[in-house]
Amino acid sequence: MYQFSYAEIMEDGVADAKDRERQALDRTIDLLRAASLKASYSREAIEALYYTRRVWVRFIEDLQHPENQLAVEIRANLISIAIWILKECDRIRKRQSDNFQGIIDVTTIIRDGLK
Template sequence: MYQFSYADVQEDGVAEAREREREAINHSISLLEAAKAGGIESREAVEAVYFVSRLWVRFVEDLASPENQLEKELRANLISIGIWVIKECERIRQRESDNFQGIIDISKIIRDGLK
């Protein structure tokens, strides 16, 4: 019979959550790259903006939660980044920007920081 400490189980949960976050960001990057190739008025752009906006709204909600265990300054910085991404998606949606690459670059940096 296996016995795991609570800390081991909790650490596994955190590792799995980070991996899911990495996968979600990878998916968003793929969508954004397709949107960039297809152009601001493409179906890919609509799908990318919708997915990325929802993803970052969820991240910001999690980061703002008092249960989030990241240090306060890091959380604040990530929330600021999230707000920028959400606003940039809205600018793309309204055809005021085509800055897919900026969001891709930020997403890659955040993804790589989840290792």
């Protein structure tokens, strides 16, 4: 029987977490793209904004957790980005903006950085 070392288990845990984060960001991007192709405030837009907000709020919660292993500066930068995305989502929801592409672009950069 093969015994896993603690380091191997932790490495797999980090890889799995990054994969789940990538999947959540992929879904966010897909929903935002679909919303950007529809009328200014469609059902797709509502779904995309709701999902995007949930993902980024969860990321903020994780980044604020004391046991998060990212460097403090990176965590602070990611929280700032998340806050911008949440504000942009709110502006779209209030029909003050239609900047889906800006959110898509930033989310794509963050997703690609998870490799």
